[in-house]
Amino acid sequence: MDELGQITEHLLRFSPDGLIVVDDQGIIRFANETTYELFGYEPTTLIGRNMEVLVPERLRTRHAEHVANFLVKPSKRAMGARVAALAARRADGSEFSAGIRLAPFHINGKLYVAAAIRDITERQRINEALIAAREEADRANRAKSRFLATASHDLRQPLQTIRLLNAAMFKIVKTDEMRGLLSQQQHAIDTMTRLLNALLDISRLESGAIEPKPVPVSIMELFEELEAEFSAAARARGLVLEFDPAPAVICTDRTLFYQLLQNLIGNALKYTDRGTVNVACVSDADGVIVSVTDTGIGIPADKLERIFDEYYQVDTHGAKRVGVGLGLAIVREVARILGISVNVSSQVGQGTQVRVVIPPKSVLSATAPPQAEDEEHVRVTNNATTRLILVEDNESVRAATELFLKLEGYEVQSAGSVAEAEPFFAKLRPGDVVIADHHLDEKRTGLDMLIELRQRFGYTVPGIILSGDLPSVLRSMRSAVPACVFLGKPVDTDALVQTIEELANASRREHGGSVEQLARSQAS
Numbered sequence: 001m002d003e004l005g006q007i008t009e010h011l012l013r014f015s016p017d018g019l020i021v022v023d024d025q026g027i028i029r030f031a032n033e034t035t036y037e038l039f040g041y042e043p044t045t046l047i048g049r050n051m052e053v054l055v056p057e058r059l060r061t062r063h064a065e066h067v068a069n070f071l072v073k074p075s076k077r078a079m080g081a082r083v084a085a086l087a088a089r090r091a092d093g094s095e096f097s098a099g100i101r102l103a104p105f106h107i108n109g110k111l112y113v114a115a116a117i118r119d120i121t122e123r124q125r126i127n128e129a130l131i132a133a134r135e136e137a138d139r140a141n142r143a144k145s146r147f148l149a150t151a152s153h154d155l156r157q158p159l160q161t162i163r164l165l166n167a168a169m170f171k172i173v174k175t176d177e178m179r180g181l182l183s184q185q186q187h188a189i190d191t192m193t194r195l196l197n198a199l200l201d202i203s204r205l206e207s208g209a210i211e212p213k214p215v216p217v218s219i220m221e222l223f224e225e226l227e228a229e230f231s232a233a234a235r236a237r238g239l240v241l242e243f244d245p246a247p248a249v250i251c252t253d254r255t256l257f258y259q260l261l262q263n264l265i266g267n268a269l270k271y272t273d274r275g276t277v278n279v280a281c282v283s284d285a286d287g288v289i290v291s292v293t294d295t296g297i298g299i300p301a302d303k304l305e306r307i308f309d310e311y312y313q314v315d316t317h318g319a320k321r322v323g324v325g326l327g328l329a330i331v332r333e334v335a336r337i338l339g340i341s342v343n344v345s346s347q348v349g350q351g352t353q354v355r356v357v358i359p360p361k362s363v364l365s366a367t368a369p370p371q372a373e374d375e376e377h378v379r380v381t382n383n384a385t386t387r388l389i390l391v392e393d394n395e396s397v398r399a400a401t402e403l404f405l406k407l408e409g410y411e412v413q414s415a416g417s418v419a420e421a422e423p424f425f426a427k428l429r430p431g432d433v434v435i436a437d438h439h440l441d442e443k444r445t446g447l448d449m450l451i452e453l454r455q456r457f458g459y460t461v462p463g464i465i466l467s468g469d470l471p472s473v474l475r476s477m478r479s480a481v482p483a484c485v486f487l488g489k490p491v492d493t494d495a496l497v498q499t500i501e502e503l504a505n506a507s508r509r510e511h512g513g514s515v516e517q518l519a520r521s522q523a524s
């Protein structure tokens, strides 16, 4: 045998894989030394036998069919193609999981198939363990998300009470020292509220509890709302906040998309000390692109990847930390759910640009006519004693809300259930505002109760519905309800008072006179 022949023989004998060659009848023509380690057969005892001996008995019929198919069209299977894990049988009857590669070839027009066989039992065991570990981690993650969602939701009621009591005490105490303490307390409550809201959002998004509800969304309108929300904050920080809208209409979940932009604009304002925050919209072949560009501190290139991770915050070298590190994790989850992409580019010391790309399939129109402007919101003052009917089943929240509203100068009638509120409803008059928790009892929501009152009294009774889970409530509604405002718990006390005033005044205007006149006309 020449040198190359000997080398080849050695390679074949000691190959880490078991090597077998069978002919077109399935008879083993060659087996290397390794087949002994794998199957427990001396190679010489295998030669001349049908390869069936290497297949567990229970699988032989199926195996024979596979072989027949393969022999009919061997060329269809690429050379060296891997056959998925198969069960193989050892001489002692035990089985192992085999990874097999097949290579058909011809000698003098006759078909042979070479098979390289490897015991992959260990590899499979590791794979299975990895899959099990992955499933366990996913399960634990979902359980964590569910726990967080429940815990943060349940923490809202007591936080609501504390917030209202803090606002009530502000009204009562007169000394500067006490007021200083109360404003520190208020600051802590604000921080806690922000954290709780972010935790609830992220856990609900991650646990898959949120089903997006796509509707046509006008970018113009959205920008107007965002401008109304953020312009005061920008002014307070001495920043210019610009909006360059485009008349585009996209199909997306309005609440979630708004929340995504809120987080991006909030960050741009937080991490910019001087200059401009620009929010723009353009349409091109990629779809509709909304960009938020700031002239702020920027993000180092090596941190860009990580800023979307939960609780990750770039070390901002002395910049005041105001967030909790969840804003961009929420953006990431919302973008995933809505099928839009978010890209960040940034230069340290120069600024950051975040581009939100809404793909063409979600673009309804890139050039819709601008929508009519909303009626201007005017801050109205409390010029008559407004009567409020409060229906809230949580006793401490009810007591704190009542105390706060009374200190604000309202006449408040409060009840723990719809039945308890009945005597107050019996004397309901235009100008009164009903404030109710959304989850009242098993049968009725606060909104159901309001609608029943409207039917019963034949006019649009103004209402405020409070909910610990505002996004879900808003999403579950098919259309807006006139003269009904939904506020999230823990409620912002200023927003509550402002809403009461607006609703009460609108109700009075609608009925063409003051409450007193109305009451008189009703009495007569």
Ligand code: ADP
Residues within 6 Å of the ligand: 267, 268, 270, 271, 294, 296, 297, 298, 299, 307, 308, 312, 313, 314, 315, 316, 322, 323, 324, 325, 326, 327, 328, 329, 352
């Ligand atoms: P945080 O609550 O800390 O703002 P986010 O998840 O929203 O958390 O952002 C993560 C981190 O990314 C922030 O802590 C900040 O370091 C960085 N970052 C986000 N947006 C900007 C921006 N516009 N400019 C500079 N840094 C930013």
